[in-house]
Amino acid sequence: xxxxxxxxxxxxxxxxxxxxxxxxxxxxxxxxxxxxxxxxxxxxxxxxxxxxxxxxxxxxxxxxxxxxxxxxxxxxxxxxxxxxxxxxxxxxxxxxxxxxxxxxxxxxxxxxxxxxxxxxxxxxxxxxxxxxxxxxxxxxxxxxxxxxxxxxxxxxxxxxxxxxxxxxxxxxxxxxxxxxxxxxxxxxxxxxxxxxxxxxxxxxxxxxxxxxxxxxxxxxxxxxxxxxxxxxxxxxxxxxxxxxxxxxxxxxxxxxxxxxxxxxxxxxxxxxxxxxxxxxxxxxxxxxxxxxxxxxxxxxxxxxxxxxxxxxxxxxxxxxxxxxxxxxxxxxxxxxxxxxxxxxxxxxxxxxxxxxxxxxxxxxxxxxxxxxxxxxxxxxxxxxxxxxxxxxxxxxxxxxxxxxxxxxxxxxxxxxxxxxxxxxxxxxxxxxxxxxxxxxxxxxxxxxxxxxxxxx
Amino acid sequence: xxxxxxxxxxxxxxxxxxxxxxxxxxxxxxxxxxxxxxxxxxxxxxxxxxxxxxxxxxxxxxxxxxxxxxxxxxxxxxxxxxxxxxxxxxxxxxxxxxxxxxxxxxxxxxxxxxxxxxxxxxxxxxxxxxxxxxxxxxxxxxxxxxxxxxxxxxxxxxxxxxxxxxxxxxxxxxxxxxxxxxxxxxxxxxxxxxxxxxxxxxxxxxxxxxxxxxxxxxxxxxxxxxxxxxxxxxxxxxxxxxxxxxxxxxxxxxxxxxxxxxxxxxxxxxxxxxxxxxxxxxxxxxxxxxxxxxxxxxxxxxxxxxxxxxxxxxxxxxxxxxxxxxxxxxxxxxxxxxxxxxxxxxxxxxxxxxxxxxxxxxxxxxxxxxxxxxxxxxxxxxxxxxxxxxxxxxxxxxxxxxxxxxxxxxxxxxxxxxxxxxxxxxxxxxxxxxxxxxxxxxxxxxxxxxxxxxxx
Numbered sequence: 001x002x003x004x005x006x007x008x009x010x011x012x013x014x015x016x017x018x019x020x021x022x023x024x025x026x027x028x029x030x031x032x033x034x035x036x037x038x039x040x041x042x043x044x045x046x047x048x049x050x051x052x053x054x055x056x057x058x059x060x061x062x063x064x065x066x067x068x069x070x071x072x073x074x075x076x077x078x079x080x081x082x083x084x085x086x087x088x089x090x091x092x093x094x095x096x097x098x099x100x101x102x103x104x105x106x107x108x109x110x111x112x113x114x115x116x117x118x119x120x121x122x123x124x125x126x127x128x129x130x131x132x133x134x135x136x137x138x139x140x141x142x143x144x145x146x147x148x149x150x151x152x153x154x155x156x157x158x159x160x161x162x163x164x165x166x167x168x169x170x171x172x173x174x175x176x177x178x179x180x181x182x183x184x185x186x187x188x189x190x191x192x193x194x195x196x197x198x199x200x201x202x203x204x205x206x207x208x209x210x211x212x213x214x215x216x217x218x219x220x221x222x223x224x225x226x227x228x229x230x231x232x233x234x235x236x237x238x239x240x241x242x243x244x245x246x247x248x249x250x251x252x253x254x255x256x257x258x259x260x261x262x263x264x265x266x267x268x269x270x271x272x273x274x275x276x277x278x279x280x281x282x283x284x285x286x287x288x289x290x291x292x293x294x295x296x297x298x299x300x301x302x303x304x305x306x307x308x309x310x311x312x313x314x315x316x317x318x319x320x321x322x323x324x325x326x327x328x329x330x331x332x333x334x335x336x337x338x339x340x341x342x343x344x345x346x347x348x349x350x351x352x353x354x355x356x357x358x359x360x361x362x363x364x365x366x367x368x369x370x371x372x373x374x375x376x377x378x379x380x381x382x383x384x385x386x387x388x389x390x391x392x393x394x395x396x397x398x399x400x401x402x403x404x405x406x407x408x409x410x411x412x413x414x415x416x417x418x419x420x421x422x423x424x425x426x427x428x429x430x431x432x433x434x435x436x437x438x439x440x441x442x443x444x445x446x447x448x449x450x451x452x453x454x455x456x
Numbered sequence: 457x458x459x460x461x462x463x464x465x466x467x468x469x470x471x472x473x474x475x476x477x478x479x480x481x482x483x484x485x486x487x488x489x490x491x492x493x494x495x496x497x498x499x500x501x502x503x504x505x506x507x508x509x510x511x512x513x514x515x516x517x518x519x520x521x522x523x524x525x526x527x528x529x530x531x532x533x534x535x536x537x538x539x540x541x542x543x544x545x546x547x548x549x550x551x552x553x554x555x556x557x558x559x560x561x562x563x564x565x566x567x568x569x570x571x572x573x574x575x576x577x578x579x580x581x582x583x584x585x586x587x588x589x590x591x592x593x594x595x596x597x598x599x600x601x602x603x604x605x606x607x608x609x610x611x612x613x614x615x616x617x618x619x620x621x622x623x624x625x626x627x628x629x630x631x632x633x634x635x636x637x638x639x640x641x642x643x644x645x646x647x648x649x650x651x652x653x654x655x656x657x658x659x660x661x662x663x664x665x666x667x668x669x670x671x672x673x674x675x676x677x678x679x680x681x682x683x684x685x686x687x688x689x690x691x692x693x694x695x696x697x698x699x700x701x702x703x704x705x706x707x708x709x710x711x712x713x714x715x716x717x718x719x720x721x722x723x724x725x726x727x728x729x730x731x732x733x734x735x736x737x738x739x740x741x742x743x744x745x746x747x748x749x750x751x752x753x754x755x756x757x758x759x760x761x762x763x764x765x766x767x768x769x770x771x772x773x774x775x776x777x778x779x780x781x782x783x784x785x786x787x788x789x790x791x792x793x794x795x796x797x798x799x800x801x802x803x804x805x806x807x808x809x810x811x812x813x814x815x816x817x818x819x820x821x822x823x824x825x826x827x828x829x830x831x832x833x834x835x836x837x838x839x840x841x842x843x844x845x846x847x848x849x850x851x852x853x854x855x856x857x858x859x860x861x862x863x864x865x866x867x868x869x870x871x872x873x874x875x876x877x878x879x880x881x882x883x884x885x886x887x888x889x890x891x892x893x894x895x896x897x898x899x900x901x902x903x904x905x906x907x908x909x910x911x912x
Contacts, residue, residue: 308749314608327787
């Protein structure tokens with residue numbers, strides 16, 4: 001008879017959505033994993049707030065505790081799995097676990113995005129692992145591939161749809177013409193949005209995940225507070241409809257790029273071409289596009305959240321951490337050794353879509369053109385529509401210019417006396433439209449065209 | 457001052473496309489990798505056939521050798537990188553390297569698909585690593601994620617576009633209406649196809665990669681000889697055009713699925729829906745869709761071949777193998793412990809597209825319907841077109857039935873006295889077309905419809 005396999009004893013902190021997924025996968029897959037790895041994964045204690053609460057997965061009540069010390073002070077527990085969320089007291093628990101030479105697996109993006117340095121230092125000092133695949137992209141394996149498989153590349157850009165809630169909302173607005181509020185209400189009803197949706201709809205959640213991705217991609221410390229963030233609350237179905245007619249898709253992108261020691265990092269809604277690899281990533285799905293010198297474009301796509309997908313990522317990490325324990329090695333080293341400046345993409349060239357409402361008066365379209373041209377911003381396209389009795393809607397797409405200058409010009413336009421309202425300026429990354437033969441898209445020509453076409 | 461970093465000494469076998477990519481990346485990235493990892497990767501010897509041949513990358517001629525013993529017998533070389541291809545003498549070199557307790561990184565799909573057992577056993581016996589990310593999907597990290605990050609899942613299906621040559625050919629046939637021969641000629645001219653394209657166009661290359669993917673996904677031994685393989689040589693632009701009109705995309709898929717101890721594995725051209733995640737994977741790009749219990753659908757997408765992409769995968773493996781050497785561990789264990797039956801998808805339900813040419817005669821469309829119905833195969837759709845003076849073309853799509861029975865019915869149809877020619881039967885995995893209201897798609901109704909519509 002074979003010896004019973006060794007046990008790796010685990011303390012689980014948190015039994016919410018992700019924790020339940022981990023327990024479910026361990027229950028369904030535990031036997032096969034033991035056969036494959038030569039050791040069993042045994043959950044010894046589970047930290048919960050309320051032991052009497054009904055759970056999404058059957059667990060032995062004797063495992064539940066409300067006292068973190070039952071896990072952190074148990075010398076038999078080699079591995080702490082943190083899926084309780086929030087920064088405190090969670091971070092203290094994580095640091096105590098590492099200090100007690102326990103390896104830690106976490107899905108906590110707040111901690112890893114903004115306190116990674118402290119956590120990594122504690123792991124290295126104690127010779128144990130900290131793994132966090134579940135913190136970005138749910139079930140999609142992306143952090144480990146980025147760190148290991150793509151280690152031979154210089155990565156120069158990462159672009160992701162990494163917040164499922166906002167992607168769901170934008171998909172509904174696009175496919176069904178819903179307003180932001182309608183789509184948010186539906187997302188909330190389906191459990192895709194939190195009761196307080198701020199972190200999702202303002203892009204903060206995506207900014208944290210982008211900080212984690214970028215830190216690994218560029219081997220530099222990128223924190224979420226350095227990520228320039230715009231949300232989706234000011235977008236309208238009218239904007240989306242306009243883009244659709246031009247063959248564009250509106251997505252909340254989280255993007256960073258590195259060049260010459262500078263990292264630009266931002267989260268913002270962007271019009272992309274319908275043939276862009278990310279354009280068809282709909283509903284709550286996530287995808288991360290990585291561009292590197294060796295690999296060209298590589299994309300990772302799948303379910304970015306949810307009990308089993310994120311549970312799967314956490315379990316993958318648990319298995320790696322447990323294997324390392326059995327071999328008494330750890331591979332955790334912080335790879336953020338490069339010194340870079342992190343900021344928004346202020347100086348990079350950008351084009352903007354903008355929809356404004358104006359008072360109807362003589363010579364107006366020309367005045368819009370001139371207002372922008374004062375800042376050197378040309379127009380690629382301008383659509384003028386009468387709104388009787390006394391107003392008009394102007395939709396314009398600027399030519400490429402440094403982003404900060406374009407924004408200054410748009411702000412100035414916002415102060416024009418004839419301006420009634422201004423929508424959110426939206427970056428356009430789709431291909432520039434080819435001007436009809438014999439016509440350039442310069443502001444001057446465009447102005448003449450607009451005037452000829454009925455601008456009064 | 458810091459101590460100079462340790463060296464990991466490497467023997468490179470082969471300096472073709474992939475070997476040059478590895479050397480180029482090492483040259484460009486070596487310094488940063490050393491800084492990051494704390495050791496340098498130093499190529500000591502390069503095995504080539506002809507040292508005087510001009511190379512795609514500048515290398516020190518003193519490194520070149522034609523004698524494999526210079527690498528295999530050098531006790532200082534810890535890591536052998538095999539990118540010379542073919543099965544012999546390559547496999548003997550790999551086994552000798554492992555026997556000498558050198559870790560091995562290879563991109564050799566022939567060896568890993570069909571001799572994996574022998575190679576794994578040698579690695580395990582000697583406590584060294586064998587890594588082979590470059591053997592599937594070029595620069596796309598897929599094997600390591602499948603083995604590690606997704607280890608907590610039961611994977612039940614893997615579907616890939618994993619041969620760039622055939623994907624390029626099908627893309628040209630689709631977008632430009634080229635024949636197979638025209639598209640192949642262009643692929644050859646661009647260097648995408650080998651002088652002897654058999655392994656690509658007959659699906660053998662995809663079958664090898666599928667065997668490797670499936671072995672990892674199902675933890676079972678799947679060899680390429682167990683993969684049922686159909687190529688693309690008999691496909692015509694007419695077939696593709698027909699599919700396009702129905703909203704389908706024609707792709708050479710490599711697919712395997714596991715259920716109850718049985719693995720179905722096959723490579724074949726398939727019509728998929730234009731909204732399928734793989735439908736937009738064009739040109740030489742590759743993508744692998746993995747379906748598992750926890751993760752749902754996860755897709756990996758990128759450049760499936762080429763000097764730098766595959767070089768990037770090989771370099772990622774080199775770094776991992778070197779890190780393991782530095783820590784004196786190895787993680788190589790063959791995970792193919794599950795006993796499964798591997799075969800084609802004969803008993804799984806399938807629909808087929810089929811184009812035939814027939815002699816024009818009275819009652820013919822009905823005879824086609826009846827011929828298939830004799831085997832219990834119903835029709836979803838039939839298009840009849842006169843080919844004056846004396847022939848007609850019939851394009852049909854069958855209803856779902858066990859594949860083996862559908863094929864038997866199609867073979868019987870092929871023996872009908874009025875049949876002039878028969879194209880390749882193509883599996884249809886796109887959604888079934890909704891029958892117009894009040895009409896079922898049963899063979900009988902369809903027959904009446906066809907007859908009424910002008911079948912003489």
